[in-house]
Amino acid sequence: MTTYFEKRQLVTPGDLLAEGKYRAGENTYKDDDKIYATRIGIANLEDTTIYVVALKAFYVPSVGDMVIGKIVEVGISIWIVDINAPYLAVLRASDVLDRPFNPRRDALPAIFDVNDLIIAKLVAYDRTHDPVLTVREPDLGKITRGQIVEVTPTKIPRIIGRKGSMISMIKKETKCQITIGQNGVILISGKTPEDERLAVMAIRKIEQESHTSGLTDRVTEMIRKEKEV
Amino acid sequence: MRKTHEKLINENSTRLDGRKSNQLRPIKIEVGTLSNADGSAYIEQGKNKILAAVYGPKELHPKHRALPDRALLICRYHMAPFSVQERKSPAPSRREIEISKVIREALEPSVFVEYYPRTSIDIFIEVLQADGGTRCSGITVASLALADAGIPMHDLVSACAAGKVDGQLVLDLNDIEDKEGEADLPLALMPNLNAITLIQMDGDLSINEFEQTLNLAKEGCKQIHALQKDALKAKYAAVKEVVEEK
Numbered sequence: 044m045t046t047y048f049e050k051r052q053l054v055t056p057g058d059l060l061a062e063g064k065y066r067a068g069e070n071t072y073k074d075d076d077k078i079y080a081t082r083i084g085i086a087n088l089e090d091t092t093i094y095v096v097a098l099k100a101f102y103v104p105s106v107g108d109m110v111i112g113k114i115v116e117v118g119i120s121i122w123i124v125d126i127n128a129p130y131l132a133v134l135r136a137s138d139v140l141d142r143p144f145n146p147r148r149d150a151l152p153a154i155f156d157v158n159d160l161i162i163a164k165l166v167a168y169d170r171t172h173d174p175v176l177t178v179r180e181p182d183l184g185k186i187t188r189g190q191i192v193e194v195t196p197t198k199i200p201r202i203i204g205r206k207g208s209m210i211s212m213i214k215k216e217t218k219c220q221i222t223i224g225q226n227g228v229i230l231i232s233g234k235t236p237e238d239e240r241l242a243v244m245a246i247r248k249i250e251q252e253s254h255t256s257g258l259t260d261r262v263t264e265m266i267r268k269e270k271e272v
Numbered sequence: 273m274r275k276t277h278e279k280l281i282n283e284n285s286t287r288l289d290g291r292k293s294n295q296l297r298p299i300k301i302e303v304g305t306l307s308n309a310d311g312s313a314y315i316e317q318g319k320n321k322i323l324a325a326v327y328g329p330k331e332l333h334p335k336h337r338a339l340p341d342r343a344l345l346i347c348r349y350h351m352a353p354f355s356v357q358e359r360k361s362p363a364p365s366r367r368e369i370e371i372s373k374v375i376r377e378a379l380e381p382s383v384f385v386e387y388y389p390r391t392s393i394d395i396f397i398e399v400l401q402a403d404g405g406t407r408c409s410g411i412t413v414a415s416l417a418l419a420d421a422g423i424p425m426h427d428l429v430s431a432c433a434a435g436k437v438d439g440q441l442v443l444d445l446n447d448i449e450d451k452e453g454e455a456d457l458p459l460a461l462m463p464n465l466n467a468i469t470l471i472q473m474d475g476d477l478s479i480n481e482f483e484q485t486l487n488l489a490k491e492g493c494k495q496i497h498a499l500q501k502d503a504l505k506a507k508y509a510a511v512k513e514v515v516e517e518k
Contacts, residue, residue, distance in 0.1 A: 053508060055501050056419050057427030057464040070424065072384075077462065081384065081424035098508050099422035100330070101310070128390045129329035142486055171340070197294050 046093070048086040051254075055083050060093050068094025085254060096254075100126045102196040102226040104174040108165045109183075111191070111224035112176070113158060117151050118145050124161065124176060127196070129224040132174040134163065139178055159187040161221055162230065182222075189220070189232030190239050194250045196227035201253040202246060209249065209259050216266045217242040241266055280449055281438040283358030289318070289415035296432070296492055301333055301413070301503035303420050311421025313503070316414040318446055319403035325416040331392035337392075341384040343391045346504055347376035349410055351399040371407050374396075375475070378431065378460040378470035380429050384424040393423060405433045409458050411470065413497055415416045419458040419504055427462035428500050434459070434485045436477060441485050445466045457482075459489035 044063035048054060060071060067073040070082040071093055080086065085094040102110075104126070112132060112242060116123035123226045124136040136144040139154055162183050163176035178184045194202065203210050203223060214221055219242040220232035229246060233239040245262050253259055279288055291297070297318030306312035309325035324418060332338045349372040353362050364372075375397065383393065395417065397410040408431035413430040435445045439455035450456050455475025461468055 053505055055428065055504050056517040057462065059464060072424075072426070077388075079426070081426070083419055083424060083508065097422060099311075101422055129331070129388050131331050226355065 044210060046088060049167075051085050051087065054080045054086045054095060056081055058086075058210060059262070060095075060176045061088075062084055063192075064091065066092040068092040070095035070097050070247070099195060099263075100197045101196070104128050104130065104132070104165055104168045105225070106165055106168055108225035109162065109223070109249075110165060110176070110226040111135070111162055111186070111222070111228035111230055112226070114155050114162055115157065117155070119146060120151075122151065122155055122201065124163070124172065127193075127228060128172050128174070130168075132176050133160070134176045136175075141179070155185060160191065161232075162186060162224070186230060189230050190243060192229045192231060192243055192246050194227050194246065196225065196228065197255045198226060198250050199223060199227060201258075202229070202249050204259060209262070211247050212259060212263055213242055215259065216263065216270075217245070241269055273280060279438060280425060280452060281440055281442075282437055285440070286436070287442065289446060291444075294488060294491070295438055296444045296495055297446065298498065299499050301416065301499055302507050303416050303503050303507045309417070309421075309483070310354055311417045311419070311423070313413045313420060315409050315417035317405070317409045317412075317444075319401060319407045320406055321397070321401040322406060322413050323326060323398045323400060323416040324397075324410070324413040325396045326393065326414070326417040326423070327396075328393040328421070329388040329423070330394075332390065332392040338390040341389050341451070343383075343388040343390075344386060345376050345383065345395065346392055347379070347395045347397070347414070349375055349397045349399070349407070351402055351406070355399045355402045371410070374470060374472070375411055375414065379414060379418065380431055381469050382415065382419060382425045382427055382429045382462055384426070387424060393418075394470050402447070404445055404450045405458070408458050408460070410431050412500060416504060420507070427464045427467075428497060428504075429460050430493040430497040431458065431460035431462055431470065432489050432496055433457060434482060434489035434492060436475065436485065441481065443488050455481075455485070457489055459486065459493060461493040461497075463494050470510075474498045 047062040061078045067078050078093050080095050082097040110126045112124040112126040115125045120136045124132040163178050166177045167173040170225045192214040217238050222230040231242045302314045311326040314323050329343050366387040385411035395414050399406050404436040411431035434443050435456040437449045455477045457473045
């Protein structure tokens with residue numbers, strides 16, 4: 044039972060992290076009794092689990108995630124949605140219509156057209172099937188106003204903060220509505236462009252300094268200072 | 273067989289470019305060179321200048337090429353028309369198609385292709401200036417581009433050639449040593465796992481010489497691996513400093 048890294052050390056793919064009865068967590072793999080990193084990131088040990096917080100990754104779909112996607116294709120009875128993942132997602136017409144889909148009566152482009160942005164929830168996905176989305180829940184559907192900010196999906200947990208502390212602070216301070224897509228797309232809509240600008244600034248700051256502590260306090264301070272100017 | 277050429281290694285056992293037999297060419301690596309690619313890297317190894325870009329994993333078109341159990345690695349090795357002395361036709365030659373294949377096969381064991389079935393990972397290797405050993409430099413730089421794209425990997429792949437020139441075993445052959453020398457042995461290695469992913473040889477070596485050359489090339493790969501890691505970390509140096517401040 045030995046580890047070969049210091050807490051929060053920057054590691055690269057293939058680095059030997061530990062030997063012995065550890066569990067391989069996120070962005071690591073186990074070969075015999077040895078645990079190696081698979082991505083560049085910050086290595087950590089929690090109980091007996093070794094994991095790496097990746098500095099760069101892409102979004103991998105997971106059932107239950109709320110995502111923000113863009114319609115890329117309107118089919119006969121489905122929409123194809125780009126959700127920033129290795130796979131394109133599918134949104135079924137029957138899901139949106141609330142009644143059986145009738146191709147003679149229902150024109151899909153009138154509901155969502157190509158390039159429309161939607162907030163949706165992932166209801167099904169596995170290795171053999173493309174992700175399926177739904178918009179039949181409150182607050183889901185077409186985005187009509189606001190600004191979009193894109194961040195690396197690995198930074199989303201930091202933007203939300205512990206029990207949502209970070210995001211609720213930003214909402215309170217900037218009076219903006221913020222919707223976070225787990226795929227790294229964030230929608231900000233505020234009463235004034237100035238409010239939105241503040242929220243975007245705060246998110247950019249978190250993205251850059253995501254690995255520091257006391258970040259919530261510093262972001263609060265930054266927003267308050269900016270508001271005075 | 274050999275043309276009458278000036279000696280490739282002089283009496284002080286120095287090579288034409290002033291290197292000793294076990295010395296690599298000077299190497300400069302940069303990660304994240306291209307902002308439009310998902311991952312990218314650039315290497316200068318002696319007079320070699322090579323750029324690599326990675327896209328994906330992404331939806332594969334045409335769909336019938338998709339593999340049901342893993343991602344398809346697509347690799348294109350290409351030499352720019354101005355990369356060599358005599359203008360090279362920009363159309364992919366037989367040699368480039370072959371090198372694309374061996375590079376793909378050298379990189380595939382390092383990537384967790386089984387994580388992302390039905391997708392493709394595209395690797396583009398563009399040789400801007402060539403001076404021998406471009407397949408090795410290409411593998412080295414493409415592996416970094418993959419890591420930069422955030423694609424999970426077993427290990428980085430480092431590649432380096434060794435060979436026999438003027439009766440001596442030497443590391444990291446350049447163009448003239450490759451062409452005029454007796455043997456050339458390109459090697460790609462996953463250094464942490466000590467696993468070879470590419471080995472080729474042309475020319476003549478005795479079994480004894482082969483073993484020594486292989487070990488020489490392995491040492492070269494390990495030196496390159498250290499440089500690869502430094503380059504990858506350098507991109508995130510700012511992050512690291514912030515972390516260490518804590």
